[in-house]
Amino acid sequence: MPGIDDRLRRDLERAARPAAQDARRLLDDVARRRARRSTVRRVQAGVVAFAVAAAVFGTFAVLQMRASTGSTPGESVAPVVTATAPALHLGFPTCDVSSMPITVDGVQGFAYVAQKASDAGCPKHGDFVVVAVDVDGDGQADTSYGPLADCYLSCEAFAAPDLNGDGNSEIAVSTAGADGYGVYLFVVTGGTNPSIDPIHVSDPHGIGTIATDPLQLAWIDVVTHFSGAHCGALADGTRSLIVDIGDKLGTNADVTSTTLVLRGTTATVLDATHTTMPLADAPVPKGQLCGAPILGSAGGFPGPAAGSTSLTP
Amino acid sequence: MTVFVRQEDVESVLVSGGTEATVDEAAIRDFLAGPFPRVVAAVGLVAGSKAAAEDAVAEALARAWERADRGEEIRSLPAWVTHVALNLSRSRLRRVRAEARARDRMERGNLQATPEDRLDVQRALAGLPRRQREVIVLHYFLELRVAEIASALHVSEGTVKSSLHRGRHAMAAALDEEE
Numbered sequence: 001m002p003g004i005d006d007r008l009r010r011d012l013e014r015a016a017r018p019a020a021q022d023a024r025r026l027l028d029d030v031a032r033r034r035a036r037r038s039t040v041r042r043v044q045a046g047v048v049a050f051a052v053a054a055a056v057f058g059t060f061a062v063l064q065m066r067a068s069t070g071s072t073p074g075e076s077v078a079p080v081v082t083a084t085a086p087a088l089h090l091g092f093p094t095c096d097v098s099s100m101p102i103t104v105d106g107v108q109g110f111a112y113v114a115q116k117a118s119d120a121g122c123p124k125h126g127d128f129v130v131v132a133v134d135v136d137g138d139g140q141a142d143t144s145y146g147p148l149a150d151c152y153l154s155c156e157a158f159a160a161p162d163l164n165g166d167g168n169s170e171i172a173v174s175t176a177g178a179d180g181y182g183v184y185l186f187v188v189t190g191g192t193n194p195s196i197d198p199i200h201v202s203d204p205h206g207i208g209t210i211a212t213d214p215l216q217l218a219w220i221d222v223v224t225h226f227s228g229a230h231c232g233a234l235a236d237g238t239r240s241l242i243v244d245i246g247d248k249l250g251t252n253a254d255v256t257s258t259t260l261v262l263r264g265t266t267a268t269v270l271d272a273t274h275t276t277m278p279l280a281d282a283p284v285p286k287g288q289l290c291g292a293p294i295l296g297s298a299g300g301f302p303g304p305a306a307g308s309t310s311l312t313p
Numbered sequence: 314m315t316v317f318v319r320q321e322d323v324e325s326v327l328v329s330g331g332t333e334a335t336v337d338e339a340a341i342r343d344f345l346a347g348p349f350p351r352v353v354a355a356v357g358l359v360a361g362s363k364a365a366a367e368d369a370v371a372e373a374l375a376r377a378w379e380r381a382d383r384g385e386e387i388r389s390l391p392a393w394v395t396h397v398a399l400n401l402s403r404s405r406l407r408r409v410r411a412e413a414r415a416r417d418r419m420e421r422g423n424l425q426a427t428p429e430d431r432l433d434v435q436r437a438l439a440g441l442p443r444r445q446r447e448v449i450v451l452h453y454f455l456e457l458r459v460a461e462i463a464s465a466l467h468v469s470e471g472t473v474k475s476s477l478h479r480g481r482h483a484m485a486a487a488l489d490e491e492e
Contacts, residue, residue, distance in 0.1 A: 004484060016357065
């Protein structure tokens with residue numbers, strides 16, 4: 001029997017099997033990306049120049065105001081950053097807690113995203129982040145799920161939309177990415193044995209363009225592309241979740257939309273479309289998901305954070 | 314078998330820096346005609362998605378080209394692209410967009426959809442932590458040495474050695490192989 005070294009070399013070689021490439025297409029693709037990056041860089045340079053000018057002008061204006069009135073500037077709307085954590089009773093100390101109100105079985109509770117603290121304090125990176133829920137609003141977590149994947153930079157409470165119209169909140173948790181946010185969705189079940197579960201995707205016809213295990217969204221709006229989601233209604237009135245991915249092409253947008261319906265913890269792909277439409281009509285993400293406001297550092301999306309996530313119930 | 318970087322070039326290209334090469338259209342063409350498929354394959358093994366890997370490598374190439382336009386020096390295009398593409402492929406968001414593009418290309422007939430080999434080694438690899446997966450692929454597939462892997466991943470040689478040891482041990486256990 002060959003050793004592990006030979007086996008790895010042989011099987012990785014077989015597994016990789018580089019596909020034949022169209023060199024012309026690849027070069028065109030790389031050239032397009034290079035041109036796009038150059039454009040974005042010029043736009044960003046302009047934005048930075050404008051921001052610097054605005055900051056200088058704003059500082060001057062505030063100093064003038066203080067000098068004339070003696071008052072202090074208004075309260076900042078930036079998110080509050082603190083490691084102070086409510087006692088969630090998860091069996092381990094927590095830190096970097098964000099929370100948001102949810103509704104389960106008609107009762108207002110809270111959802112929390114929290115990091116497991118160590119003896120040395122709050123870890124710099126999110127190695128062990130959980131999402132927890134307090135379904136009866138007594139201030140103690142009733143159940144939790146985790147550790148969550150991809151919380152290396154941070155994860156926080158994002159929104160509490162009702163994705164299937166049953167009156168109960170689903171939980172959206174965000175992780176910051178290079179050009180926006182990744183959003184993970186979870187279902188909360190109430191009753192005497194509460195649970196929180198990731199949403200799995202069933203795509204029987206293989207037509208969806210979505211990330212799965214658990215169901216994920218990208219929440220992005222940049223110069224070149226966008227990604228988000230919104231709710232719709234099927235012919236029988238059932239609420240649906242539509243996940244959108246789009247490329248901005250001047251005044252138009254090239255949009256791929258995947259329609260899902262959520263039953264229990266499974267979201268089934270019903271339809272997928274690929275259309276070109278005016279950019280003004282495109283489903284570019286705003287500050288809410290299915291009517292639920294977006295919280296935390298993503299609040300006020302796509303602009304700077306306009307709201308803060310509550311850190312205590 | 315195609316070798317990622319010729320061993321005799323390694324000391325000057327990957328580890329100690331060596332002379333910088335101009336990244337222009339000719340260099341991009343050479344890369345596409347040479348190391349591109351193998352780098353895509355390596356990133357695909359780590360990321361678990363060929364579409365995401367192709368997207369990440371193309372994006373890394375574009376970034377290299379655009380940086381060179383601005384006068385920045387890139388000493389080894391293959392090493393730089395591999396490092397950046399591995400970082401880019403961490404993003405699941407990118408994977409979603411890449412797979413949308415791949416689907417679009419398949420619909421246009423420009424990409425041959427080949428059946429995936431569901432080999433045990435892929436499943437075992439997918440079960441490893443990211444760092445161990447990267448080290449295993451760079452060592453066994455791209456045939457890089459410890460110093461080269463450390464340079465490509467911007468980590469210490471000690472980190473590479475421990476990741477390689479743990480990854481190899483885990484792979485041997487998962488594949489029921491002797492170490």
